Amino acid sequence: MISVRGVVKTFGTVRALDGLDLEVRPGEVHGFLGPNGAGKSTTIRSLLGLLRIDGGTAELFGLDPWRDTVKIHRRLAYVPGDVALWPNLSGGETIDMLVRMRGGHRDAFRRRELLERFSLDPTKKGRAYSKGNRQKVALVAAFATDSELLILDEPTSGLDPLMEEVFDECITEHTARGTTVLLSSHILGEVERLADRVTIIRDGRTIESGALQDLRHLHRSKVRAEVSASPPDLSAIPGVYDVVVDAHRISCSVDPEGLPPVLEALTRAGVLSLTSAPPSLEELFLDAYRSSPGDAAVGARPS
């Protein structure tokens, strides 16, 4: 669906994208994560043919986003991170216009339903909408189209939690129909809920990419335990980090390969209670971008 390999984009002397890879498979929701300035929007704008890439290859539907722009755009809908509306056009006019400009047909029933679900008043002029409502206008226009691909750049940054729920439902409905979604986001919970696979980028490079489960395997768990005897010295075990001992309580981070010896040691010390939590996406994310790009290997060690 989307295939980006080694893409380079420079603005003057700044390398905004520096060999970025991104692979989105048909029918999946792909989370696209990175800190501010990582190059998420630049990637998306290159995919939309707004920016011309300086190196590497990018394809959507097997087509070149720079040359076959219009052909590609008939098949996708895009919601920018910061939606700007036309000050003297009403929200309803904007929605219908965007749908028609994508070559889609206006589905009055679905449109009304979406307006209700997002509780959006379509008669206001563009200048009168708040940030959240501007975003709703763009979202309704995107969800009202039967696109094969939705490209969403931080689409919920202005929405309240209630509306985020509606957003999740809409995504689920569209994927049920076979729509592919590229979802760039800061809201990790959202990606965790919706995404099948994620790509994490930093400084214009892909740090890691894969199914959420696979990524979890590659990362350490947070282990907390209480023991009856004196706590064992876990820090000597390979793959164990951040050991904190407080009387009989002990906590540490453990790589998957370090878990068996840790459990053994804890058992020997007479374990009374034990919790082990998988890393949240938050931690994956922080792990991935706390490290410098130089040691951006999978499962990078925190400094």
Add this chain to the structure above:
Amino acid sequence: MSTVVGAGLLVRHGLRRDRVLAGVWLVVLLLTCYASAAATAGLYPTEKEQVAAAEAIDASPALVALYGPILDVHSLGELAMTKLTVNYAVLVAILSLVLVRRHTRVEEEGGQLELVGGTAVGRDAVLAAAVAEAITVSFALGVLAGVTNILAGLPVMGSVAFGASWAGVGLVAGALTAVACQLSASARTCAAIAAAGLGVLFGLRAVGDTAVSWLSWFSPFGWSTQLRSYGDTRWWVLLLYPALGAGLLAVAQALRGRRDLGSGLLPARSGPADGSPRLSNAIALSVRVHTPMLGTWTVAMAAMGLVLGAIAPQVGDLVDSPSARRLMERLGGVGALQDTLIAAELSVVAVVVSCFALVVVAHGAADESDGRTEQVLATATSRSVSLLATVFVAVVGATWLLLVTGVAMTVGFGAAGGASGRPVVASALAQAPAVWLMAGLATVCFSLRSGWTVVAWGLLVAFVTLGQVGELLQLPARVLDVSPYTHVPAMPVDDFSWPPELALVAVAAVLLAGAWARYRNRDIT
């Protein structure tokens, strides 16, 4: 006082942001001052010739309507400043309008004021700072204009009074804009209201100076004449500007207190819930977005055309002055004089209509920087169509405005008793190729980089300045020929001629083609 905390900082910030805009504006006006002041003595070496020239102007209601009367025909200063006292003071007023509006309503609509409002800045600081900046710039302009005239050899006290009158007009216009910017939530509507206000003040004076004399006292433009800068100066008139300015500011402040941030006093109208099926491509969008503005411009140009047309037949009235009669005979009779005036008016119309084209292209640039273009280009809209949408409205809209002005001038000319049979509409349309070329230049700037569109304004100002100052300073023809406006046949004085028109069209076409080639290949940022 706490409500204006931070105003000083905002004024400094504003002056910094506006330094190029205000700087260029000031330089152009000051150059015009110098050229007019320095050249007039040479044009009319004897007092007899000066008086004759002044009487000729006073004898023409057309010129009086445009420039105001010369109250002291023996004053060289008044003669030298004929165009500048009232007519060019409009440019001073527009500068104030632009400055106040961009720091109040434009930023309020854009959301920047919300950011500013969240900082340690008083509630009234933004409005106070915008007005203070406009007053500062107007005051500086007034001082510099006075100094310029003194340096050019005009009497000292008269030049001081003249400079003060410009500063006064700038002050009133800034305060007027402050009121206008409270009325609507739309920055464009606020601009239209403020411009209409200035138009009414100018119109009151024009009617006052030509027919109902007391009306002139209701307009700051009229005060500038009544001040009699270079004659027996009535210094107390200078008190009127700050008095009116203070009154308007009090109104603006009261209105400001009665509305919320982001809203206007005029209720915001809601729009249709559904989009028309015709609104389905970028060109329809551009037409739809610009229709209200084109409507306002159509009304304004029609009104301007009526007035310009109506004053043309009056030029024949100045035959009672012997020198004027001689001048007229040299030009080829009353009819020829009317033709000359119409041709001169049309060259101004061409520049005004070019502004429309430039505004449309500037909107294209704003659409790009705000992110609207990105949304359009993410639909099945090609770069070519997106660019065409802007160029189409700029070119077709400007041509339409020339047609409207030409028709209105014909109507006004006929209603005021002018002989029929003059090709005024054709003469107006003959200006179109120069306007298209200007639109082409603006599009080239835009296609190079959206932020560079502002350069087109600089070019327009340069062309106009060349036209105004070039001949007074006797610049070589090669320099004057840089401006597209010099190549248009001066119809109805001259006959229509294809070669220059076709050359202008060809250059415009090349510019647009180059812009298209570039726009298709650049990043949208």
